[in-house]
Amino acid sequence: MSEPLLSLQGVSKSYPRGGFLDRMLARAKPFVALDNVSLDIHRGDVVGIVGESGSGKSTLASLAVGLIAPTAGQILLDGADLTELMRDHAGPWRRRVQMAFQDSSSALNPRKTVELCLAETLALRGVARAARRAEAHGLLALVGLGVELAPRLPHELSGGQRQRVGLARALAMQPDILFADEPVSALDVSLQAQVVNLLARLTRELGLTLVFISHDLALVRTLCSRLIVMRNGAIVEQGACRDVLDNPQHAYTRLLISAVPKGLAGRKDRPSSQNSLRGDVFEPPPTAVDHGVFTVQDLVERT
Numbered sequence: 586m587s588e589p590l591l592s593l594q595g596v597s598k599s600y601p602r603g604g605f606l607d608r609m610l611a612r613a614k615p616f617v618a619l620d621n622v623s624l625d626i627h628r629g630d631v632v633g634i635v636g637e638s639g640s641g642k643s644t645l646a647s648l649a650v651g652l653i654a655p656t657a658g659q660i661l662l663d664g665a666d667l668t669e670l671m672r673d674h675a676g677p678w679r680r681r682v683q684m685a686f687q688d689s690s691s692a693l694n695p696r697k698t699v700e701l702c703l704a705e706t707l708a709l710r711g712v713a714r715a716a717r718r719a720e721a722h723g724l725l726a727l728v729g730l731g732v733e734l735a736p737r738l739p740h741e742l743s744g745g746q747r748q749r750v751g752l753a754r755a756l757a758m759q760p761d762i763l764f765a766d767e768p769v770s771a772l773d774v775s776l777q778a779q780v781v782n783l784l785a786r787l788t789r790e791l792g793l794t795l796v797f798i799s800h801d802l803a804l805v806r807t808l809c810s811r812l813i814v815m816r817n818g819a820i821v822e823q824g825a826c827r828d829v830l831d832n833p834q835h836a837y838t839r840l841l842i843s844a845v846p847k848g849l850a851g852r853k854d855r856p857s858s859q860n861s862l863r864g865d866v867f868e869p870p871p872t873a874v875d876h877g878v879f880t881v882q883d884l885v886e887r888t
């Protein structure tokens with residue numbers, strides 16, 4: 586197999602625990618948020634990461650995009666050590682790994698219009714001033730937003746629109762790999778389907794390598810080709826997404842799956858006509874076709 590795009594090798598991240606005095610006297614053991622995690626991501630992979638709150642999913646993503654540095658282990662981007670690359674703050678690696686956040690409203694500057702936000706990101710990538718406006722509009726179209734939103738401020742957008750702007754900004758960097766950390770958790774169910782739909786399209790059309798962090802197994806099943814299950818800072822199980830979900834090997838994975846409400850489970854066998862009740866049909870990536878078409882109806886049923 587080709588060299589992985591991103592490789593984590595025995596990566597740990599710990600945080601000091603306790604008060605100042607505890608730390609001075611080394612009384613409190615550090616808290617281990619990520620514990621000796623190894624993982625390879627190849628070009629074109631669509632990787633889901635699931636696990637309960639606090640299991641280390643965001644820590645893993647923050648390490649992988651260089652927001653924080655590991656306490657131990659190595660992170661390689663195309664074979665180059667990310668910690669070394671990070672010494673060059675303006676280096677091209679920053680462009681190559683991007684993160685889209687759960688809460689797009691705090692991730693966007695409230696005083697900057699959509700167009701300015703995108704133009705500034707394009708400037709970072711070295712796009713000439715004269716070309717920025719057209720490219721910003723192109724990005725809006727890519728994420729399914731009209732140019733009429735370009736002069737708006739973040740608070741003048743809906744939650745789903747803000748989430749798309751956040752995605753557009755990440756995509757403006759033309760990243761090799763995008764980490765989406767619970768990108769739809771803050772959205773209502775109808776918008777969730779739209780954003781997941783969009784991510785699926787981007788992986789297909791741009792060949793984007795995506796790491797999709799979610800606690801929603803139904804969304805992960807639809808979108809992802811690989812699945813990683815995390816607990817207490819460690820990977821408890823990983824493999825092809827369907828294999829893990831249909832034949833979980835670990836008791837914790839079974840527990841996560843059993844926590845999903847019934848009604849989604851039979852989706853595979855449902856005639857496709859029922860899957861398009863509201864006309865907002867989810868088009869899964871080729872890897873997910875076996876799981877049937879995913880619709881807003883499926884999502885609405887869960888609430």
Ligand SMILES: Nc1ncnc2c1ncn2[C@@H]1O[C@H](COP(=O)(O)OP(=O)(O)O)[C@@H](O)[C@H]1O
Pocket residue numbers: 600616617618636637638639640641642643644645
């Ligand atoms: N900056 C930090 N300082 C101390 N503890 C942290 C910090 N960031 C995360 N943690 C802890 O690390 C654990 C994993 O957090 P996180 O990666 O955010 O989990 P998840 O995204 O799976 O919910 C949590 O227990 C969290 O409290």
Ligand SMILES: [Mg+2]
Pocket residue numbers: 642643644766
């Ligand atoms: Mg998190």
